[in-house]
Amino acid sequence: MPRHRRRTSSDFESESETEIGTMKCLSCREDYESRDSGTCKECYEEASETEEELKREIDDLKAKVAFLRFWAPLDHHHHQRFSPCFTDVVLVAAADESGKPAANPVPVPAHKAVLASRSPVFRAMLENEMEESLSGTIKISDVSYDALRNFVNYLYTAEACLDELMACDLLVLAEKYQVKHLKTYCEKFMVSKLNWENSLLNYAFAHQHNAKNLLDAAMSLILDNMDKLSKREEYMELVERDPRLVVEIYEAYLSRQVNTAAPKDSSTKA
């Protein structure tokens, strides 16, 4: 195919440029032929403007997030601000790193106003002058100090440094204290780490903690690998521990087969 093929201006004078074979892309500056054409000039210019506008909006929103973000009382980068930051409550992890009840738990300082603003559970607890509000201490059971610190930090900053274990721990806390934004955040992370190896464990975990997005993603992965399912160790364990969850997998499998068979021709997996 000829690149840069141009006719002389004497050819087909009346049609001038309309039949030139190659054009220069305004974005990548490469020549292309009409079969590879994308948009007209007007739409290209409009799209460029839209992109600029979206980027400006993103900058504005990022500035807003930075403004609204709190320094958490236990943020390591701002330890010098630790002492006088007007905290009026502490949270205490009722289990240490290994899961045993902590002997001398390190309290995580916080503000009632922040807790109440981020979690309806904390709000009810604190506004109704329950024991926690009066004593100024909120005990959080079944959680490590590390997870609790990360949880509180998230309430101030909307950010957390996750690995797969921390994502589980924080999702559990997010579910318990109804912090939707954190739950979505953890689910997204866990979905991104999903694979066939961990899909059954994630499926059971998602079921237990009403994590719909994670559940759907894990279920979909399981259904794509039904032929290998019953050989997995986690499968046997799940049949033993919670057979209803296994039933749900088979029900979903059957329903998928029926649905894909009905409209098209039957192309079911073996």
Next chain:
Amino acid sequence: MPRHRRRTSSDFESESETEIGTMKCLSCREDYESRDSGTCKECYEEASETEEELKREIDDLKAKVAFLRFWAPLDHHHHQRFSPCFTDVVLVAAADESGKPAANPVPVPAHKAVLASRSPVFRAMLENEMEESLSGTIKISDVSYDALRNFVNYLYTAEACLDELMACDLLVLAEKYQVKHLKTYCEKFMVSKLNWENSLLNYAFAHQHNAKNLLDAAMSLILDNMDKLSKREEYMELVERDPRLVVEIYEAYLSRQVNTAAPKDSSTKA
């Protein structure tokens, strides 16, 4: 210009589609000719993906803002939450709506932690256990109750309902308490309301409160209308009140003339 002009397949077999005169834009679905071509297909698809990604990022950031946004203690929509929201300080406007010192000022409740987090001036005031911290009352001079309420509300929500007067009031407060985000917000609003009629007042105001963006925009508008400048009433007043500001206008005018004259040919305005 022929639209939909297609050659029969027998013409120039070897070049097949490369010389077809019109193409269909993948964005607006209209036909166009090569002279109006924008991008190649690949760049179009890439740009569409980028746009989707930017929109997702915007959604994420908006959710983050919603999560981080506080309900302000005096937010009218959430009045039921007014009483038990753990405020530990009140702000008091030292002037009423008409600018006179208020006899019985209505206090605006707030949290020391929020004030300190949003404004380095409040932080210094509160952390150093100055009078304000000990008494739990911060007096704000030269401000109406309405402006103070809007100011505090902005510290919690990063939002304000502005008109031109309120934008001025909040900009002054933002400058005084070093709340950069609010200052930018007010400046943007005021720049959007700039016109020749209010440019001199805005210029003087921006000068007084170090509002660089507003100053530049107002100055630029003034320089575009130098021939009408000396006839304006505000001009005479400014010469009277602060002649140095007028000198700066003339200096900028001269500098613009020299700069535009030097590189190109002299095309100065009359």
